Amino acid sequence: MPLSEEELRLLEQMERALLQEDPKFASTLRGTSFRRAARRRAVLAGVVFVAGIALLMTGVITQLPVVGIIGFVIMLAAATVGLAAIRSKPVVQPSAGHPSHGLTVFEGGRRGRTRTRRPHGSFMDRMEQRWQRRRDGNAGW
Template sequence: MPLSEEELRLLEQMERALVEEDPKLASTLRGTAFRRAARRRAIIAGACFVLGVVVLMTGAVASITAVGVVGFVIMLASATIALTAMRGPHGSAAADPRASGHPSHGSFTVIDGGRAGRTRRPRRTASHGSFMDRMEDRWRRRREEGGW
């Protein structure tokens, strides 16, 4: 039985309150089911990779090119699946708009961990002159300040 609009709204409010009060707990609760499924996918993909190696080697020993190619394709597909499973939810979040982490979609939000406030120094551009010009300017300033 699906939830009514009011029940969905109340559930979203409770999720937001949980994230605000205890973000660590919310992150832990959000990630356990995904990690279990990702681990299972990675193990199955590893077994398929070994099967692909066996098929590839069988094709090579029997000198049957088609069997070797099929083994390689099995290895490639299983390696791709294993890597996407190990990469985490960020790899598939762009493809699925429901997995964006927005509270209105029924999932918890991701806590940035304080990196949002950090800024980088702007890089110098060519308009400030070349490296040698800057070094000459520094040398002149040192001589003027030092009284040489």
């Protein structure tokens, strides 16, 4: 359920008070250090991924399957960590005139996923309607 206008106004007042009272803590909440840490993790994951490729190729060249398997596992782990760092949700920067100073509301705000409305009826009814539209649009062919 989205926040009311009164709740949003109170939240913005609390954010401004927090910024004035403890700017260091507010900058931590703003997310600049989080983005920097995510970028650092992604770069480190890339380096480890390349090292995993080198280990995999070493295992293939020396005909030691254990070394190749270890290299593959390292590559897989590095790719997982790197993709998680890349996909981490960035904090929205404040727009001009917006009093939140870069702080964001995580839950209950107005910006959220909206539900898509599904047409009423069963699956077969919807399929039959699609079929009828196709037939009508192609003049029977």
